[in-house]
Amino acid sequence: MEQSIDYWRQVIELSPWIVAVPFLVGFGIIVLNTLVGSSTKLVKTLSMVASIGGVVYGFIHSLMIFYALCKFPELGPWVKNVPYFTSASFTLTLGVLVDNLCAFMLIVVTSVSLLVQVYTHGYMREDPGYSRFYCYLSLFTASMLGLVVATNLFQMYFFWELVGVCSYFLIGFWWYKKSAAEACLKAFVINRIGDFGFLVGVLWFFAVTYNIWAGHPVLQFYDKGGFDIAGAIEKAYIAKQLDVQTLAFISMVMFMGPMAKSAQFLLHTWLPDAMEGPTPISALIHAATMVAAGVYLVARAYPIWQSPDGSPGGLGLGFVAFIGACTAFMAATIAMSQYDIKRVLAWSTVSQLGYMFVGLGAGAFTGGLFHLFNHAFFKAMLFLCSGAVIHGLAGEQDIRKMGGLKKSMPWTAGCFLIGTLSISGCPGLSGFFSKDEIIASATAMDPLLGVVMILTAGLTAFYMFRVYFMTFEGSYRGNAHPHESPPVMIAPLVVLAIPSIFSGYLGFNFSSLSSISFSGEHGKAFANAFGSFIYFKQPVFEGINGVVMLSSIGLAAAGFIIAYMMYVAGSIKWNQAIAESKSGFVQGLYQFSFNKWYFDNLYMGILQKGILPAFQTMWKLVDMLIVDNIVNGAGMLARGTGESLRYAQNGRGQYYALVIFGWVAGLTVLVFFLR
Numbered sequence: 021m022e023q024s025i026d027y028w029r030q031v032i033e034l035s036p037w038i039v040a041v042p043f044l045v046g047f048g049i050i051v052l053n054t055l056v057g058s059s060t061k062l063v064k065t066l067s068m069v070a071s072i073g074g075v076v077y078g079f080i081h082s083l084m085i086f087y088a089l090c091k092f093p094e095l096g097p098w099v100k101n102v103p104y105f106t107s108a109s110f111t112l113t114l115g116v117l118v119d120n121l122c123a124f125m126l127i128v129v130t131s132v133s134l135l136v137q138v139y140t141h142g143y144m145r146e147d148p149g150y151s152r153f154y155c156y157l158s159l160f161t162a163s164m165l166g167l168v169v170a171t172n173l174f175q176m177y178f179f180w181e182l183v184g185v186c187s188y189f190l191i192g193f194w195w196y197k198k199s200a201a202e203a204c205l206k207a208f209v210i211n212r213i214g215d216f217g218f219l220v221g222v223l224w225f226f227a228v229t230y231n232i233w234a235g236h237p238v239l240q241f242y243d244k245g246g247f248d249i250a251g252a253i254e255k256a257y258i259a260k261q262l263d264v265q266t267l268a269f270i271s272m273v274m275f276m277g278p279m280a281k282s283a284q285f286l287l288h289t290w291l292p293d294a295m296e297g298p299t300p301i302s303a304l305i306h307a308a309t310m311v312a313a314g315v316y317l318v319a320r321a322y323p324i325w326q327s328p329d330g331s332p333g334g335l336g337l338g339f340v341a342f343i344g345a346c347t348a349f350m351a352a353t354i355a356m357s358q359y360d361i362k363r364v365l366a367w368s369t370v371s372q373l374g375y376m377f378v379g380l381g382a383g384a385f386t387g388g389l390f391h392l393f394n395h396a397f398f399k400a401m402l403f404l405c406s407g408a409v410i411h412g413l414a415g416e417q418d419i420r421k422m423g424g425l426k427k428s429m430p431w432t433a434g435c436f437l438i439g440t441l442s443i444s445g446c447p448g449l450s451g452f453f454s455k456d457e458i459i460a461s462a463t464a465m466d467p468l469l470g471v472v473m474i475l476t477a478g479l480t481a482f483y484m485f486r487v488y489f490m491t492f493e494g495s496y497r498g499n500a501h502p503h504e505s506p507p508v509m510i511a512p513l514v515v516l517a518i519p520s521i522f523s524g525y526l527g528f529n530f531s532s533l534s535s536i537s538f539s540g541e542h543g544k545a546f547a548n549a550f551g552s553f554i555y556f557k558q559p560v561f562e563g564i565n566g567v568v569m570l571s572s573i574g575l576a577a578a579g580f581i582i583a584y585m586m587y588v589a590g591s592i593k594w595n596q597a598i599a600e601s602k603s604g605f606v607q608g609l610y611q612f613s614f615n616k617w618y619f620d621n622l623y624m625g626i627l628q629k630g631i632l633p634a635f636q637t638m639w640k641l642v643d644m645l646i647v648d649n650i651v652n653g654a655g656m657l658a659r660g661t662g663e664s665l666r667y668a669q670n671g672r673g674q675y676y677a678l679v680i681f682g683w684v685a686g687l688t689v690l691v692f693f694l695r
Contacts, residue, residue, distance in 0.1 A: 025095070028088035032098045035085060036116050038078045038126065039169060042162035045074040049155040067151040068141055071158045075134045078165065082126035089123055090553070096120060097242045101171055110230070113237040114178075115171040120553050121389075125168045125316055128393060129309055132400045133161045135512035139404050140300040142508035143411060153193060153298065160186035160301075164309045173222050173239040173249070173321065180218070180277065180313065184211045187310050191297040203293040210290040214280020221274025225324065228266060229256045241320055250323040250330065257328035264328055264335075271325045271336035275343070278314025282373045285346040289619050291370055295362040299407030302362055303400045306369040315376045315392050322385065332383045341381025341465065345472050348374030350617060352479035356486070357613040360417050361406045364487050368443065369399060371480065375458050378473060384461035384562060386551040390527045391454035393550070394442070397523060398451060401516035402439040408432045408505040408513065409491060413498060419490040421498035428502040433492040435513040440488045442520045444481035445576045450524035457527070459572050460542065460565040470568060477572045481579030489587035526550040538566035 049067045089096045097119035105112040137157055144150050163182035170176040192204030226238060229252040236247040243251065256262035278284065283291035291311070295302055305311060318325060318340060325336035351371035358364045372395050379388030410417055412429055426433040442451040455477065463470025496502065504510070527550035535544035542563035551561050615621065 025092055028084075028092055029095055029098075031081070031084050031088050032095055032118050033100070035081065035098075035118050035169065036100070038081050038130075039116075039162055039165045041077055042071075042074045042158045042165065045070045046155050046158035046162060049151060049158065053151055053155070064145075064150050067154040068137075071154040072134070072137045072141075074158060075130055075137055075161060078126070078161075079130035079134050082123065082130050085118060086123045086127055089118075089120055096123075099171055099240075099242060101237055103237075104174075109235075110233055111235065111237050112174050113172060113240075114175050116169045117171040117241055118169065119242065120555060121320065122169055124389070124393065124554055125312075126165065128312075128396045129161065129164050129168060132396055133157070133164075133304060133309070135515060136300050136304045136400065136404070139303075139407070139509050139512045140298075142506050143300055143407055144298060147298075149193065153190075153300075156186060156189050156193070157301070157304070160190060160304070160309070164313070167313055168316065171240055171242070172237065173225075173241075176317065176320070177215075177219065177222060180281070180317075181215065183310055183313060184208065184215065184281070187211075187294075187305060190301040190305070191294045193297055193301070197296065199293075200296040203290075203296040206293055207290040210287055211280045214276045214278075214287050217273050217276025217279075221270050221276070224270050224273065228262050228270070229253070231261070232256055232259075249321055253323050253328050254330065262328055267324070267328050268335035268339075272339050274321075274324065275318070275336075275340060278317055278377075279343060280314075281317075282311050282314030282377070283347075283370045284314070284343050284374065284377065285350060286343075288347060288351070288370055289616070289623065292363045292366040292616070295360065295366050299362065299403060299410060302366070303403035303407070306366060306399060306403060311369060311373055312392055312396065315373065315380070315388065318377070318380050319385065319389055322380075325380075337381045337383065339381070341378050341462070341469065344374040344377030344379075344381055345462070345469055346374070347371065348378065348476045349472055349479075352476045352483065353613050354616050355483040356479065357610060359419055361409060361419050361422075361487060361491065362403070362417060364419075364483060365399070365402055365406060368402075368480070368484065371476065372399065372443070375455060375473070375476075378462050378469070379454075379458035382458070382461040382465040382469070384458055386527070386554055387454060387457035387461055387562060389554050390550055391451075391458055393526075394450040394454045394519075394523050397516050398439040398442040398520035401435055401513055401520055402443070404509070404513055404516070405432050405436040405439065408509055411505050411509070412503050413500040416498055416500055419487060422491045422496070423494040423498075424492070424496040425502050426492040429492075429504050431504060431510045431513065435517045436488060436492065438517045438520050440484045444484050444580065445477050445572060447573060449521055450519065453524035453528050456564075456569050456572060457562045460562055460568045463565065463568050464542065474568070474571050474575050478575030478579040481576040482583050483579075485580050485583035486587055489583060493588055532564050536564045536566045536569075538570075541565065 048070060052063055052066060097117060099115060099117050101113040101115035103111055104114045137154070140153065140157065144153055147153065160183065163179050163186050167176055167179035167183060170179060188204045188208045191207055192200050194200045195204075222239065232252040232255045233247060236243065236245075240248040242248050245251075246255075253262065253267065257267075276287070280287040280290075291306070294305060297305075323330065325334070325340060326332060327334040348371045351367045351374065355364050355367035355371065358367060372391070376388045376391050376395070379385075379391060406417075408429065409422070409425065409432060412425070412432070413422065416422070438449070442449040445452045445455045459470060459473045459477065462473045527548050529546035529548045531546045532544070535546075542565050545561040545563040547561055612618070
């Protein structure tokens, strides 16, 4: 037994290689492309094999860590820190933190990344940037894994920025397309706004807890001696260096980072435009990696959003739940009217991320992370299905030019239907279990919040079945020759379909069925495998609220029926009727949804009519009027002084004597009058 524990301890201690290997692969591909070139078949093959091999290693090692923590819980949390900057007053470190939350995220990131990279071989093999794309995928995956194993907020911010830079490269991969170049720039700028808030929040939190760290590594997520974030908050609160309001404001400012990275309300506009990147990276960014980073940050640094005494609730979590609810509802209403198949799924991702934040904000720590887990699989599958459709239609993305593809793409259609049912909350599939837990917790927190989330569940079912019916049912309306994708692209879809169906049962205990309450109250809570593994202080389990569950199922069923009546029974005439309606009210609602609540117009108006004119005014006032005149005046003064003094160096002795006597006479007169 002792030898077995030592073996699994060594497995955990080797966990830094999960991050290091993809980084080494990425840099190796860069060197290979530089020395040999990226167009040769050998280089392409080596790039693909090395990139996939690195993720395969990470996935296997992550599974071993998961097994080790399950079999020997005493092995976690394991922390290894290396000093990055040391001074007399504080120490910044880089390191690796391995615990249950980390192990869960490692499996999610590596599994989805692996399947996306396998799919990429079939989707991108004719692209001239094939090798470069695999390089970016490796660096992106490594950056995300580095964020997951971060031991402190400083290190997380470091990898947070690396993830943003890699996403900039991937979104703008086809840089020669104007739309792609603008999309990656938009993503970069909006994320910098959120990252600025994240950095200010970190510095503010460090300032108010500065004296607590006492020479220990600062901003740690876990420390056996209590010198971590939770301990620092508790100590600062007892010492009256931190109060409830200050911590709430810090958490709100810091939440700007997750708002941008996870595309939440007000900082969400970059995510749908990120669809300009190749479909594999759309699946990777929108499923389990970049957009999930914000959810992971809130979960990892959860004490910052709680009350200082560690109790649930408070302004911080309330703010998270409010932003999440606004995002979920807003994105669902926008997705109802979009025609680009990838953009509909992008808005769906925005909405589902809102669900996750509502779960965390409502105190359903397990529920929010459980939805992240389930969503990673079915959303990755949906995106890869959309890529298979686009591949089979020679690049077509408009669902109005699709239809009837179930006959020519049966595998893709079947997997897309599974994903649609799961995300819509169909009972028995993975999305149902986590979504119901979140909605029940939201209702317990605030009934109005619960109503918004139930309504959003109905909208989700409507717009997802709208996409499915317009794409795969009816008759084909396009001009291409539809065909199924090759096996290398279909295999990842089938693999992802399995957890899209069954992963929900990891967070469900069948004993809960015996205590369902239909009185509006939660039934008795029973432990489940996922909640027992993903812990925060103590595992959080949710009982079943029968009224909320039936309401959610009923609204989802209504969304399905309405979509069927409009796009199957109505042969899509309803869609055209609404879009071309003469009613001002109907047309106004449709345009409001189709134009994405006019956020892009609003931001561009503020930029063009507010920020840029103000910048130009300040530039003319400060730079041209003040700075330029100071510089020009200094130059003129220097030139005038030089012109005056050059006569003192003409080589004539009598002139020098005249100057000397002149200064003597002048100084004499000056001294006389001053006295």
